[in-house]
Structure formats: C-alpha cells, structure tokens
Amino acid sequence: MITRPLPSGAGRPRTLYEKLWDSHVVANRPDGSALLYIDRHIVHEVSSPQAFVALRASGRRLRRPETHLGVADHAVPTRERGGEIADPLARSQVAELEANVAEFAVPYARLDGPEQGIVHVIGPETGFTLPGTTIACGDSHTTTHGAFGALAFGVGASEQGTIMAAQCLPQQRAATMQVELVGKRHPLIDAKDMALALIARIGANGAVGHAVEYTGEVVSGMAMSERMTLCNMTIEAGSRIGMVAPDARTFAYLEGRRLAPRGELWDAAVAYWRTLPSDPGARYDRVVTLDVGTIAPQVSWGTSPDQTLPIDRTVPDPAAIADPVARREAEKALAYMGLVPGQRLDSVAIDTVFIGSCTNGRIEDLRAAAAIAMGRRVAPGVTALVVPGSAATRAQAEAEGLDRIFTAAGFSWRHAGCSLCVAMNDDRLAPGQRCASTSNRNFEGRQGPGGRTHLMSPAMAAAAAIAGRLADVREFV
Numbered sequence: 010m011i012t013r014p015l016p017s018g019a020g021r022p023r024t025l026y027e028k029l030w031d032s033h034v035v036a037n038r039p040d041g042s043a044l045l046y047i048d049r050h051i052v053h054e055v056s057s058p059q060a061f062v063a064l065r066a067s068g069r070r071l072r073r074p075e076t077h078l079g080v081a082d083h084a085v086p087t088r089e090r091g092g093e094i095a096d097p098l099a100r101s102q103v104a105e106l107e108a109n110v111a112e113f114a115v116p117y118a119r120l121d122g123p124e125q126g127i128v129h130v131i132g133p134e135t136g137f138t139l140p141g142t143t144i145a146c147g148d149s150h151t152t153t154h155g156a157f158g159a160l161a162f163g164v165g166a167s168e169q170g171t172i173m174a175a176q177c178l179p180q181q182r183a184a185t186m187q188v189e190l191v192g193k194r195h196p197l198i199d200a201k202d203m204a205l206a207l208i209a210r211i212g213a214n215g216a217v218g219h220a221v222e223y224t225g226e227v228v229s230g231m232a233m234s235e236r237m238t239l240c241n242m243t244i245e246a247g248s249r250i251g252m253v254a255p256d257a258r259t260f261a262y263l264e265g266r267r268l269a270p271r272g273e274l275w276d277a278a279v280a281y282w283r284t285l286p287s288d289p290g291a292r293y294d295r296v297v298t299l300d301v302g303t304i305a306p307q308v309s310w311g312t313s314p315d316q317t318l319p320i321d322r323t324v325p326d327p328a329a330i331a332d333p334v335a336r337r338e339a340e341k342a343l344a345y346m347g348l349v350p351g352q353r354l355d356s357v358a359i360d361t362v363f364i365g366s367c368t369n370g371r372i373e374d375l376r377a378a379a380a381i382a383m384g385r386r387v388a389p390g391v392t393a394l395v396v397p398g399s400a401a402t403r404a405q406a407e408a409e410g411l412d413r414i415f416t417a418a419g420f421s422w423r424h425a426g427c428s429l430c431v432a433m434n435d436d437r438l439a440p441g442q443r444c445a446s447t448s449n450r451n452f453e454g455r456q457g458p459g460g461r462t463h464l465m466s467p468a469m470a471a472a473a474a475i476a477g478r479l480a481d482v483r484e485f486v
C-alpha cells in the first residue's frame with residue numbers, strides 16, 4: 010500500500026535535508042523508501058545515451074522537457090572551440106547528445122555557445138540550480154548544487170530515464186550529518202583545504218549514508234564558489250548529498266540569472282527559501298566539528314582523497330601504520346605514486362599542473378591562482394593548464410585580464426570542459442607523469458593510465474607550477 014506523506018512542518022524542528030525531503034515526497038512506499046518529485050535534471054554526453062535509448066525503445070517522451078538541461082563537457086577538447094572535433098569518440102558522443110536533445114526537446118547549452126561548461130558550473134551560473142529544488146544528474150558531483158540549499162544527487166543511467174519519463178524517482182532517506190566549520194582560517198586556506206582536511210579526518214567512506222549539511226560561521230562567511238567546492242567534495246567522503254542553507258549570499262548570487270525567477274515570483278521564491286534553513290533545535294544523526302584555524306594547506310600523497318596531509322609534512326611511513334589494511338593501502342599507494350616514506354612533501358617534483366574542474370574551475374578559483382602566478386614564471390619542464398569551468402567563467406576571466414596573467418607566466422589558457430580532471434578527452438597524463446591538480450579524484454589512472462595526481466587548492470596548484478614541485482603557497486606572499 011502506498012501512503013500519502015505527512016504534511017510538512019508538523020511541529021518537530023527539522024533540518025534543511027528533512028524539509029527538502031518532505032516537500033518532495035509524492036508517496037511513501039512500503040519498503041521505507043519514497044517516491045520523490047524531481048524538479049530539475051542535467052544531462053551530459055557521457056552518462057545520458059542509454060537513458061535516451063530506453064525512452065526511445067519504450068516510445069516515451071519527456072514529461073516536462075523544460076526541466077532538463079543538456080551540455081557537453083567531459084569529452085570535449087579544450088584547446089580550440091568551434092569547427093569539427095578531431096577525436097572520433099568525442100565527436101560521436103557530442104553528436105549523439107545533440108541528436109538526443111533535439112529529438113526530445115531538451116534545452117541545450119551549445120558547445121560553442123556562451124552557456125557551455127561543466128554541468129556543475131553552468132547549473133548555478135544560469136540560475137537553473139535553485140534553493141528548495143531537487144536536482145539530479147547522471148554524475149556523482151551533483152552534490153555541488155547542494156551549496157544553494159537544493160537536494161541534489163547523482164543518479165545512474167536507468168534512473169535518468171525514469172526521471173525523464175516520470176519526473177519522479179524512488180529514493181531511500183539518508184541519515185543526517187552536520188559538519189560545523191569554526192575558527193579563523195589563514196588567508197591562503199580555502200574551501201578545498203577544508204574539504205581535504207575533513208576527508209583526511211573522517212575517511213573516504215566517512216559520510217556514507219548521510220546527507221551532509223555544512224554549517225557554522227566559516228560557511229556563512231564563504232562565497233558561493235567555496236560553498237560549491239565543499240559540497241562538490243562531499244561525494245569524496247562517500248556521501249551523495251552535501252548542502253548549505255540558503256542565505257542572503259545565495260539570493261544575491263542568483264538574482265537576475267537567466268533562469269532564476271523574476272519580479273513577484275522572485276519575491277515569493279525568496280520568502281519560501283528563507284524558511285528552508287534547519288530549525289533551531291533540529292537534530293542531526295552525527296555532528297563533526299572542524300576548527301579551520303588549525304588547517305595548513307593540504308596535498309594528497311596517495312590514491313584516495315583521504316590520503317592527504319598538510320604540505321609541511323613528510324610522506325608517511327606505512328610501517329608506522331598500526332591497522333594492517335590501512336598499512337597495505339598506503340604501501341600500494343606509495344608504490345603507484347613513486348614516493349618514498351619520510352620524503353618531504355614539498356620536495357616532490359611535478360611536471361604537470363591542472364587548474365580547473367567542477368571543484369575549482371570558477372572565477373574565484375582562477376583569481377586565487379592568478380594572484381600567485383602574477384609576475385612569475387612556470388618552472389622549466391612543467392606543463393600547466395588553466396581550464397575555466399564554463400564559457401561564462403572564461404569570458405569573465407578575460408574581462409579581468411586573468412588570461413594574460415596566466416599566459417605571461419607560461420600557463421596554457423583553455424576553453425571550458427572537464428579536461429584533465431578525467432581521462433575522457435584529449436587532455437591526459439602519460440604514464441609516470443605527476444600532476445598538481447585542483448580536481449577531486451586521485452585514484453590510479455584518473456588523469457590517464459599510470460598518471461599520478463596530487464589534489465590541492467588553486468593557489469597551491471599555481472605555487473606548484475612556479476616551483477616545479479609541491480610547494481607551500483604561504484611562502485609565495
């Protein structure tokens with residue numbers, strides 16, 4: 010039997026997650042899951058083809074085509090834009106997406122248009138991402154959109170088909186986890202350092218089964234870009250959902266964006282969005298508090314995001330790790346990464362630098378990197394890429410002259426896309442190459458077979474480019 014959900018706001022103080030959940034339940038199901046209404050869905054060229062194939066095979070149309078948004082980002086080349094894509098696989102992936110969005114009337118951000126970019130960058134930029142909505146995408150970093158007080162999560166291909174046809178999806182309710190960020194950070198410590206320090210502390214599976222809400226004075230003081238970085242990295246702690254309560258900063262970011270409501274609708278939306286933050290006294294299943302005043306710039310040394318340390322430390326010695334499983338994992342990671350226990354992290358030479366991705370490809374990230382690069386030179390032998398997260402970010406950066414700062418320093422200035430975050434396009438590491446990267450994943454082969462990835466903030470990646478090795482950005486001021 011399917012029962013109707015309880016009316017929302019029934020007395021008990023609720024968290025942001027609970028409010029978002031309650032307001033989207035279409036039906037509670039006997040197995041404890043619920044059918045959730047999905048407000049928005051983003052589609053990219055890598056994960057969506059099967060969903061369209063299934064729709065076509067069953068003769069279905071999209072229930073509400075205007076609630077979807079298509080864009081090509083993963084496979085696209087970033088050296089040039091316009092003209093034919095040289096790589097045959099990428100060309101066919103983009104062509105298939107374009108045929109699908111045309112056939113099913115999905116709004117599409119064209120590859121050479123002003124709104125193209127990484128799914129998780131253009132959603133917020135266009136105002137497609139809004140507080141209080143449910144947002145799905147066939148992509149694990151959909152967590153990013155939670156920075157706006159949305160319930161946003163990654164889904165698989167068959168789930169995408171369900172959303173397209175029915176606008177609903179069965180979901181299991183998650184437990185809740187509050188991550189409270191307190192204290193006063195060093196000016197060169199950013200959200201990426203905080204996310205990496207958190208994952209190093211709670212582990213890459215530390216938030217499994219939980220919907221994470223970031224709270225505290227540090228989070229309320231953050232720009233939207235940093236909130237997005239935090240929520241983006243939440244999946245690397247094992248959670249499908251990361252969120253920040255919407256506030257005046259959220260509204261200021263969204264006001265006037267193309268797809269954001271206007272006029273009276275805007276006022277009504279803001280009035281509703283103000284009811285979303287967790288109620289005083291709402292209880293979370295778990296609470297983690299991080300004092301950001303204790304955080305130094307972070308770098309990953311291994312092949313999991315929790316294998317991360319402050320830059321002023323040395324490569325760990327597996328022999329000193331008591332837990333046998335963790336010890337074996339550390340040994341394996343060091344062998345792959347070509348590192349020696351006891352070696353200073355800031356002595357590790359790199360040959361590639363990647364500044365970009367849905368974690369750190371926003372204008373604020375590019376500004377932070379440019380501030381370090383300005384008037385300096387990329388070290389000899391280092392290839393350094395700056396890949397804006399969207400065409401709009403690229404245009405903004407050019408208007409501010411950031412591209413000239415980067416190119417004068419010897420960085421390669423690119424068009425928007427996932428690029429070297431993922432080896433699905435023509436930007437990739439050769440075996441044995443070592444990259445200082447602002448992306449989010451460092452597992453074996455992520456940036457190319459045999460490639461070695463060190464995760465860090467944009468300022469740290471720029472410092473590594475200049476030094477030719479992992480370097481402490483605090484020495485660059």
Ligand SMILES: CC(C)[C@H](C(=O)O)[C@@H](O)C(=O)O
Pocket residue numbers: 055056083147148149150163431
């Ligand atoms: C290709 C896509 C499905 C994948 C994801 O789900 O995250 C990619 O974006 C990634 O970052 O690994």
Ligand code: SF4
Pocket residue numbers: 082083127128129148150366367368426427430431448449
């Ligand atoms: S930038 Fe990287 S993490 Fe983000 S969507 Fe693209 S491949 Fe995935």
